[in-house]
Amino acid sequence: MTESVLTKSPIFAMSADIYISATPREVYSVVSDLPRSGEWSPETMGGEWVSGEPAEVGSVFRGENLRSEDVVAWAPLVRGTWYTEARVIAAEPGRTFRWAMLTHAGENQNSVWGFDMTPSGSGCVLTHHFRMDTPTEGIHKIVSGMDEAEKQRFFDEWGEKLRGDLDVTLQRIKKVIEGR
Template sequence: MDLHDHVTIAASPATVWALVGDLTRMAEWSPQVDSTRLSDAGTTAEGTRFTNRNVHGELAWITHGEVVRHEPERHLAFRIEENWAVWSFALEPAADGGTVLHQRRTTPEGISPLSLELTEGYLGGLDAFTDTLRTGMRTTLAGIKASAEGAPR
């Protein structure tokens, strides 16, 4: 199931990119990502591999990702190895000089059988966890907007 949400931010694409282009900052905004560690020399580029520590209630788990698209100030996408999902951020200039930031989760190869099994067994089932992901996207986008606009969180 593909998910999408977006927000308009009163900041330039360069300012927004400085935030979303740094995967290690995702824990600042995402309610599920607790920490991100890059496998490479500390920079994000196409092919960069990373690990996330994720949390959901009392559960915690590690996922492995790889950046599959990296276009500064335009697009960042990464694929999660364990569930096959592709998460992305797309930036487009807004008419007022700000930025429209889109966040997507696509599953072009479907969702891995292991992920489906774990979601059913530990995360409340696919429908409930999809609702959690939607809420998490809104929280993540609101956090990025607050950071980019300089508002306290």
């Protein structure tokens, strides 16, 4: 018997890097301003802080998202506009900023996005990362009617999409910060 993709951990663990001609603190001030995320995210259009002090550990951000019909088109994904909430779990100016996606009950899920800044020359390397240790509520819903082969296909294609999103996000952040 083959192990289910749903029992593997982590389900996703990926990162991408880019050099930015700005100090780690300058980069941090941009990437920790989640309401601006529509300027660089392929799916998040922006949003607002709904509790806590903006960008501080424990604060909650409500994001507005938009997904087109062609993203993993065969899978039963949420399409159009939808909303998510995330809690900041790490906020160290000039070093790291991370947030965990929340369940409908407001609990942290094992689905964490973040940015790390590492000084390099006259600027810094910005690392964007994503890790999902166990399936989220949304993942369970998406794959609930799939057999194991379809689940594997979904995770392969979703992983490819996420890796592309990390790269696109970094390229867009670089343009925002460097003004090119």
